[in-house]
Amino acid sequence: MMRYDRQNLMTHxxxxxxxxxxxxxxxxxxxxxxxxxxxxxxxxxxxxxTYASQLRxxxxxYEAQYGPLCNMNPEMSDTWRYINSPWPWEM
Known part of the structure; x- marks a missing residue:
């Protein structure tokens, strides 16, 4: 059984x-x-x-509020934030 921390739960x-x-x-x-x-x-x-512009x-x-979606995106903070988000199987 997986244990979920408050930090790993996604908001609505x-x-x-x-x-x-x-x-x-x-x-x-x-x-x-x-x-x-x-x-x-x-x-x-x-x-x-139109859709590509909206997607961008x-x-x-999303990334400004929650951090990077992909580890291929340039990281603009002083820490590696990609690992702070829940993994796909934790959602």
Whole structure:
């Protein structure tokens, strides 16, 4: 049985933000795959640009409040904060 510390539990707001990021990431990836076979589709291009911009904003807002989402992102603080978030199996 896993033990959960208070520090590792996600708040409702944090979980909601993370869910929104996951939805946008899926939409951007799906549209990118579609654009691989339909590169001149203006609606898909517009949606990809819109969702990619939203995804960037949501990620920036999440990381500013809760720390990095990925260990590949540049760390701007004086400590390695990536390990402070719960692991996917702890959510």
């Amino acid at each position: 707001q944090q979980l909601s933000m993370l869910t929104d990021i996951q939805k946008l990431h899926f939409a951007v990836t799906d549209l990118a795959l579609f654009l691989d076979t339909h590169p001149n589709d203006p609606v898909a291009l517009y949606r990809h640009h 904003q949501y990620r920036d807002a």
